[in-house]
Amino acid sequence: MAFHLHIGVLAFPFGTHAAPLLALVRRLSASTPGIRFSFFNSSASNSTIFSARVSDSCDNIRAYDVWDGTPEGFSGSHFEAVGLFLNASPGNFEKAIEVAEGEIGLKVSCLISDAFLYFACDLAEKRGVPWVPFWTAASSSLSAHIYTDAIQNAEGSAETADKPVSFIPGLSMVHFTDLPPEIFLDKNPSPLALTIYNMVKNLPKSTAVVLNSFEEIDPIITKDLKSKFQHFLNIGPSILSSPTSTNPDDENGCLSWLEKQTRPKSVIYISFGTVISPPGNEIVALSEALEALKLPFLWSLKDHAKKTLPQGFLEKTRDFGKIVSWAPQLQVLGHSSVGLFVTHCGWNSVLESISSGVPMICRPFFGDQKLNGKMVEDAWKIGVRVKGGGFGKSETIEALNYVMSSEAGKEIRENVHKLKEKAENAVKLEGSSTKNFKTLLQIISAPK
Structure with a gap:
């Protein structure tokens, strides 16, 4: 098949981040047969989420392994592995992108990434192409991170801990103690916390922020975040919009x-x-x-x-x-x-x-x-x-x-x-998620 566009996809290979991103890419690929998707991920994660049963409709997706940053024989914790991976980035991704571009003979025309991988913003800017970060969690947690600076300014004493963050639209019932610990950088300066903070600074430069959720679950948050980005696109739930075929044989009974x-x-x-x-x-x-x-x-x-x-x-x-x-x-x-x-x-x-x-x-x-x-x-x-x-x-x-x-x-x-x-209702023909998905297709399909 001759491809006219080449989209690079940068995955975060921990927890349940890479699989929802691949689900999004499979959905996009089924709607855009002339576009090649190069999926960049660690070898361990790729071997887990890509199976031999990938259907023919996914012929325009190719997986590439990137170095995960761990030394040979590494046996550290999940959180240590995250730190090593982030230290190896973005160099590991840049090398893999060059390999993919050389193989297909097409420069990348758009970068889709896990939102954590904020450096994709610079990679896209350098190439003059759109950056589309995919936030794999809820709009409520994205909103909390977006308001990190305001939260840190307000959170100054022990009495604050059990008070609501009433200044964030849609989170008036949430207390400081309910928030993700990565927001409090002074108490939790982990590699992931620093990464998320950098993500917050870069997200406004994105062409579109995409979520596997639906607008109606949190309409106040949706309205607020739409005012902060060029496009804020809830396109899910993906399990309803593009249900995957399931294997009827259940080995555990x-x-x-x-x-x-x-x-x-x-x-x-x-x-x-x-x-x-x-x-x-x-x-x-x-x-x-x-x-x-x-x-x-x-x-x-x-x-x-x-x-x-x-x-x-x-x-x-x-x-x-x-x-x-x-x-x-x-x-x-x-x-x-x-x-x-x-x-x-x-x-x-x-x-x-x-x-x-x-x-x-x-x-x-x-x-x-x-x-x-x-x-x-x-x-x-x-x-x-x-x-x-x-x-x-x-x-x-x-x-x-x-x-x-x-x-x-x-x-x-x-x-x-x-x-x-x-x-x-959101994933029906005239539903909000369906309309947002069409907008996303237009963004990634526009020739550069």
Whole structure:
């Protein structure tokens, strides 16, 4: 196939950043067959998100590996790996872009990047092409970061900590303690915090800021951020706008187990994402709460964390519970038997829960997760946070009963269904996300 444009895509290969970016690129590529997309990412991340089952419609996407900055035999933490990767950038990306341009014989005409990779702004400026950063989280967390300077100026004393950030449109119920720690650079001068701060300074230079979300979830925030960028484009939820084909064969038997459940909306699904597991004492507390209530549950728990389960727990809960090392989350949440999601509150998980109409119990760990949990409970009213910030047996029993059995729980369920409808309307033919996606197509397809 002859390509007339060449778009470079710069991924951030940690957590669940690269996969949503690739989902966006696949959606764009299906609408622009004459454009070649070069996807620049670490080899480890590329091998995880690209599979042999990529359809023919993705022939115009080519993956390129960039150096992740780690020495041979590296065995450090997730956060150390992030620091090393950022130290190796942007040189690692520039080399890979040169290789791709040489292979295809076309200079890059547009750069799409994870928003964290703020240096893509300079790379695009140097080439005289548009920069389109993709923010992989919610508009609420982007707004909080955009107002970093105002937050730091206002946050000067211990009394401030439990006060709302009332000066940020749409976040009037959010307290300083709910904000991502990366905002407070003086207390948390990590490589990622510095990167996000540089991102905030560069984002206004972008041609468009793109989010996997929908305008109607936070209309006040949407209006405010539209005033700050050339284009502020919510184009999701991608799982509703461009659903991916799923493999019916489930090696862990999650779906067949769900099929055997006799009562709709009765199963508690538990998963805490790909990066972190709760500490051992919290796994014990959650286990004891599940055993006490005897509610059916499906728990996706990493193998190393299973060692901290209480002795005899698996035998005692065998009749109503199932623990697996991995679950097809989207299919699980979409199953009629599932009535609650116990989650770390990462944005992808929150969006999948909303799109499936499933309420949440939130146990955040880092980054934007605490803010997401606050929005889930107090802004959207589609779930609750665990009291005290971590699982205790009595607090967990209280939260489970509250959502699954109480009158207030019924209201939460109604709220999440209303939000699901708004998400579905956004991706319809005349919906806000569909219109924003068409704008994005025009931006990337314009010849340079």
